[in-house]
Amino acid sequence: MVFLLLLLVSLGVFVCSCARLLKALSIGTGDNRFDNWGARLRKVLIIAFGQSKLFRDPVAGLMHFFIFWGFVILLSAVLEGIIQGIDPQFTLKALLGPLFPPLAVSQEIIGSLVILSCLFALTRWYVLPPKRFYGREITGHIRREASVILLLILTIMISMFGANAARMASAAQVDPARFVSGRLAGFFNGCAPAHLWFERFWWIHILVILGFLNYLPYSKHLHVLTSIPNVFFSSLRPRGELKALSFTDESAEKYGASDVPDLSWKQILDGFTCTDCGRCTAVCPASITGKLLSPRKIIMNIRERTSELAPILRKRKPSEELVTHRLLDSFIAEEELWDCTTCRACMEECPVMIEHVPAIIDMRRYLVLTESRFPKELISAFKNLETAYNPWGFDPESRMEWAQGLDVRTMAQSDGKPEILFWVGCAGAYDSRYRKVSRAMVTLLNAADVKFAVLGTEEKCNGDPARRSGNEYLAQMLMTENVDTLNRYGIKKIVAACPHCFNTLKNEYPQLGGNYEVVHYSELLNQMIGSGRLKFSTQVAQTAVFHDSCYAGRYNGIYDAPRRLLAHSGVRLTEMARSRSKGLCCGAGGARMFMEERAGKRINIERTEEALGLNPATIATECPFCLTMLSDGLKAKNSDERVLVRDVAEILADALL
Numbered sequence: 001m002v003f004l005l006l007l008l009v010s011l012g013v014f015v016c017s018c019a020r021l022l023k024a025l026s027i028g029t030g031d032n033r034f035d036n037w038g039a040r041l042r043k044v045l046i047i048a049f050g051q052s053k054l055f056r057d058p059v060a061g062l063m064h065f066f067i068f069w070g071f072v073i074l075l076s077a078v079l080e081g082i083i084q085g086i087d088p089q090f091t092l093k094a095l096l097g098p099l100f101p102p103l104a105v106s107q108e109i110i111g112s113l114v115i116l117s118c119l120f121a122l123t124r125w126y127v128l129p130p131k132r133f134y135g136r137e138i139t140g141h142i143r144r145e146a147s148v149i150l151l152l153i154l155t156i157m158i159s160m161f162g163a164n165a166a167r168m169a170s171a172a173q174v175d176p177a178r179f180v181s182g183r184l185a186g187f188f189n190g191c192a193p194a195h196l197w198f199e200r201f202w203w204i205h206i207l208v209i210l211g212f213l214n215y216l217p218y219s220k221h222l223h224v225l226t227s228i229p230n231v232f233f234s235s236l237r238p239r240g241e242l243k244a245l246s247f248t249d250e251s252a253e254k255y256g257a258s259d260v261p262d263l264s265w266k267q268i269l270d271g272f273t274c275t276d277c278g279r280c281t282a283v284c285p286a287s288i289t290g291k292l293l294s295p296r297k298i299i300m301n302i303r304e305r306t307s308e309l310a311p312i313l314r315k316r317k318p319s320e321e322l323v324t325h326r327l328l329d330s331f332i333a334e335e336e337l338w339d340c341t342t343c344r345a346c347m348e349e350c351p352v353m354i355e356h357v358p359a360i361i362d363m364r365r366y367l368v369l370t371e372s373r374f375p376k377e378l379i380s381a382f383k384n385l386e387t388a389y390n391p392w393g394f395d396p397e398s399r400m401e402w403a404q405g406l407d408v409r410t411m412a413q414s415d416g417k418p419e420i421l422f423w424v425g426c427a428g429a430y431d432s433r434y435r436k437v438s439r440a441m442v443t444l445l446n447a448a449d450v451k452f453a454v455l456g457t458e459e460k461c462n463g464d465p466a467r468r469s470g471n472e473y474l475a476q477m478l479m480t481e482n483v484d485t486l487n488r489y490g491i492k493k494i495v496a497a498c499p500h501c502f503n504t505l506k507n508e509y510p511q512l513g514g515n516y517e518v519v520h521y522s523e524l525l526n527q528m529i530g531s532g533r534l535k536f537s538t539q540v541a542q543t544a545v546f547h548d549s550c551y552a553g554r555y556n557g558i559y560d561a562p563r564r565l566l567a568h569s570g571v572r573l574t575e576m577a578r579s580r581s582k583g584l585c586c587g588a589g590g591a592r593m594f595m596e597e598r599a600g601k602r603i604n605i606e607r608t609e610e611a612l613g614l615n616p617a618t619i620a621t622e623c624p625f626c627l628t629m630l631s632d633g634l635k636a637k638n639s640d641e642r643v644l645v646r647d648v649a650e651i652l653a654d655a656l657l
Helices: 002-025 037-049 058-086 092-127 140-171 179-188 194-218 220-232 265-273 279-283 295-315 320-324 327-331 334-339 345-349 356-370 377-387 425-430 435-447 464-468 472-488 499-507 521-530 560-569 603-612 624-636 648-654
Strands: 420-423 493-496 517-520 543-546 572-574 618-621 644-647
Touching: 002 058, 002 194, 002 220, 002 265, 002 295, 037 220, 058 092, 058 140, 058 194, 092 140, 092 179, 140 179, 140 194, 140 220, 194 220, 220 265, 265 295, 265 356, 279 295, 279 345, 295 327, 295 356, 327 356, 334 356, 345 356, 356 472, 377 464, 377 472, 420 435, 420 499, 425 435, 425 624, 435 521, 435 644, 435 648, 464 472, 464 499, 493 499, 493 521, 499 517, 517 521, 521 560, 521 648, 543 560, 560 572, 560 648, 603 624, 618 624, 618 648, 624 644, 644 648
Parallel strands: 420 493, 493 517, 543 572, 543 618, 618 644
Antiparallel strands: none
């Protein structure tokens, strides 16, 4: 009777805690995440149960894998203990019969591994804590809370082994499947009656489990409950797509997010799911180089503000003081949001699929569209995009000057539809350095006998700088005008050299009716090589390191294509430690290309130093922003002029000679 009362009270408190969390989610805006259950369940199997994200850090990943699966497998032992509180004679062995030995062996193995993992984790916390918690990110409460959870898990495991051992000792019969507990049974010989030890261990086991259950909703380990739902509800949209704002409601008082109720329920769930592990901040280029931004802090601030505001909103209308005390400014500083390069490294590392970048962009949108607060450098960029259709303010009529001396046709000049449209981009048309890449592209396309055309003066900025800097209205204006032009010409296939153009055309133009087959130039040229249309007569015998563009790599999964092109050209490629999905941003994404970098170390310097550490002859890139940032990094380091930054297309064009 005591146990039943305790069980009912514990479950009641737990249900009330869960109801509180669900009500907190309800203060957010709607977001349909209930589509395509098959894909969502596959993601849960791979990421949640397979722990695939955690294995990006092999040591911590293996440790967490055993703890996680310990919980899953040992739920059977927990269930057995609870039923024994009602029926003391109940055992899984009697219920399962011949199926019991494999389960018992699994419990013994996993239980032992969980104990070892917990001991290792405790040692790691106090002897050699993870580097991601060094500096301002480590606080005493994080270590204390982690220790409490690990000690509770240890107690659950030890009490389970103790109860199993005492039960076998009292029955004077050792179960061979319980090979760990069986060895421990001998310790009870000569002690007080073994059945009393069984009851003691059983009560410890049950009390700690029920206490642990009700502690979780109020601890940083709430992710034990929310991580699987958060993975299930994670976005199935293309990784490079930002959700569009609707401007059809003219009565809307604001756009973007200034406080928790402006965020979606999924973004609030992200806050509750954050494990406080710091993996996101450890790979953030802004944080690495000493800037204010910490992706971990952004998400934890969402959780803190939700916990503060939700109970009040559920009871009454918030006071004016509570409204002015909001997520933006009161918890998250404007500077933090503008530090973000939108490189997506935080989202790539997060083991529970938290979506940091969309939340940051939503707050940027509020600053720009509702309060007109943004870095002063963006004033000219926005004006230039609106009036000259490029961020630098060059004359739109000069957009074709890059092609002087080349036989490049515009769509207006083409007879019939070309095989492909070459999207030149603003950098490819106006930047004096990147014009060479556009010309190299023409050389390669002609060598492959690809019938192509360009839009010429009809092409406008794709909208990426405006959208990533929060000026969604300007972005949609540019995107809509480009879609109208592309659809008027009946364009079906587009190749882009700039990953930012490529990502926006491919993943975001469909929002506005622009549905095209969009390929990055590295993909197209590999196709041309594979079909025999593009051949090389020489080899570029030099050593190079390759810098992955965030918008080609993490956003669109293009890692091998540019490397294969370098191999075809004869380049000897060496890899930086931070490469592929772990590559470090150049610092120009998220419209940072058009803003000054005043705090901390420059991100491009950090990346340039890493590249120079391998003593390359060439730093190879696939993006105009990366090329500019790394070239500036070389100048700042006073590097030997024999080290060059070159686009893959330029290197490949050399191999045609």
